Amino acid sequence: MAESKTFPFAFFEGKIIPTELARVNIMTNALQYGNGIFGGIRGYVAEGKKSVNIFRVNDHYKRFLSSLKILNKSIRYSQRYLIDITVELAKKNNPRTDCYFRPFAYAKNFEISPDLSKLEFDFAMYMIPLGEYLPVSKGLKLAISNWVRINDNMIPSRAKVTGGYINSSLAKGDAAKLGCDDALMLSSDGHLAEGSGANFFMIRDGVLITSPKYNDVLEGITRRTILELAGELKISIEEREIDRTEVYIADEAFLSGTGAQVAWITEVDGRTIGEGKMGPITGKIQKLFFDIVRGKDKKYAGWLTKI
Numbered sequence: 001m002a003e004s005k006t007f008p009f010a011f012f013e014g015k016i017i018p019t020e021l022a023r024v025n026i027m028t029n030a031l032q033y034g035n036g037i038f039g040g041i042r043g044y045v046a047e048g049k050k051s052v053n054i055f056r057v058n059d060h061y062k063r064f065l066s067s068l069k070i071l072n073k074s075i076r077y078s079q080r081y082l083i084d085i086t087v088e089l090a091k092k093n094n095p096r097t098d099c100y101f102r103p104f105a106y107a108k109n110f111e112i113s114p115d116l117s118k119l120e121f122d123f124a125m126y127m128i129p130l131g132e133y134l135p136v137s138k139g140l141k142l143a144i145s146n147w148v149r150i151n152d153n154m155i156p157s158r159a160k161v162t163g164g165y166i167n168s169s170l171a172k173g174d175a176a177k178l179g180c181d182d183a184l185m186l187s188s189d190g191h192l193a194e195g196s197g198a199n200f201f202m203i204r205d206g207v208l209i210t211s212p213k214y215n216d217v218l219e220g221i222t223r224r225t226i227l228e229l230a231g232e233l234k235i236s237i238e239e240r241e242i243d244r245t246e247v248y249i250a251d252e253a254f255l256s257g258t259g260a261q262v263a264w265i266t267e268v269d270g271r272t273i274g275e276g277k278m279g280p281i282t283g284k285i286q287k288l289f290f291d292i293v294r295g296k297d298k299k300y301a302g303w304l305t306k307i
Contacts, residue, residue, distance in 0.1 A: 043095060139278065
């Protein structure tokens with residue numbers, strides 16, 4: 001199908017309907033207060049272009065339901081049923097290009113109150129065609145933001161809470177005005193946390209380094225994938241706090257996420273990272289990642305749901 005802003009069908013209020021009919025009332029609580037959680041799941045056209053692979057859908061919905069649990073809320077659908085809905089919607093939309101699923105659980109009430117205890121959550125999902133959210137073949141230019149990454153005791157940073165993403169919007173918006181592709185964000189104690197919507201990795205002296213889960217980062221599905229693949233590639237790994245100036249002297253660096261995929265970094269705050277080109281470790285990880293999601297590497301077929 002031709003590139004468009006959306007696919008024709010969405011899941012809304014318990015059934016698959018035309019996307020243009022999947023609408024909420026202006027009084028919906030989630031719209032007023034950001035009382036919702038969301039996910040992002042990729043579908044990749046497989047090698048040979050005869051099917052689409054949904055990547056790690058089980059893991060995505062496990063985190064999705066965990067985000068709800070952090071809010072002390074629930075929806076009527078189990079993890080297994082959410083996967084079934086995703087597969088059914090994909091078959092209905094019949095994608096022939098890389099695509100993105102946006103599952104969304106939201107406070108559907110018309111309450112003019114942020115009181116979560118009074119709210120019921122419903123579930124909806126739509127699909128869009130999606131290629132590169134951030135470029136993966138051209139190095140990224142990033143700026144370290146003046147906006148501090150949300151703290152887990154303020155807005156749960158390991159949950160994809162919709163209202164919390166104003167934090168990301170402020171950081172990325174300011175970075176864009178500076179001519180950058182994205183922002184990096186520091187935690188409240190001054191350590192590098194992550195990008196505006198992606199996890200951060202760097203390589204120093206052959207060691208792959210990323211911020212630990214307790215440093216106010218999202219527990220990314222792609223982040224976990226990268227760590228698993230690095231182990232398979234016999235790359236040394238450290239999950240530890242990262243100082244701002246360490247980033248400037250990294251040999252390589254990249255962002256990872258469902259949107260970002262594996263996107264290498266050429267510059268941070270005007271400082272060239274390494275030699276200003278994709279480094280060998282980043283290259284190995286990126287190649288293996290795309291081989292897996294396209295179905296070329298059969299060893300990881302269990303991560304793929306074929307449509």
